[in-house]
Amino acid sequence: MIRWMIVVFLALVLISWFSPVLQKLGFGRLPGDLRFKLFGREMFIPLTSTILLSMAAAAIAKFL
Template identity: 55%
Template sequence: MIRWVLTIFIALVVFSAALPWLEKLGVGRLPGDVRFTLFGRKFFLPFASTLLLSMVVVVVARLLR
């Protein structure tokens, strides 16, 4: 189970780092992406965008097989 937690954490870090570039494509503003401010800091949890990008990666991987 710890592998899944680490995988999800790494995916969120990578996605958050690539978010400025991906926002130009419309990713990051889907229903299910949560943005909130807590104690003056802005947080972003891209649940729907992560699922969408994961599905795209799976489809591409299956096509390349």
Template identity: 60%
Template sequence: MLRWLIVVFLALLFISWIKPWLLRLGLGRLPGDFRFRWRGREWDIPLTSTLLLSFVLSLVVRGL
């Protein structure tokens, strides 16, 4: 259980670190990516970007 928490924490840290770079590429602004403001905070739900990155990553892993 602790190992999974560490992996999730590191994944979130990595994603927050590369988020500005991904936004410059246009990810997070695709049709199907939702952004809304609620209670003074900006919320992102990047459905399409997540599917696209997952597809690309699976192609890369299968190619190795």
């Protein structure tokens, strides 16, 4: 259980660290990525970007 928590924590740290780099490459602005304001706060749900990154990670994992 603790191993999975460490993996999830490290994945979140890496995603937050690579987020500005991925936004420069166009991730986060794809059709299907949702941005809206709710109660004065901007919410962002990157559906399409998440699917593309998951597919890339699965392809890399399959070849390794």
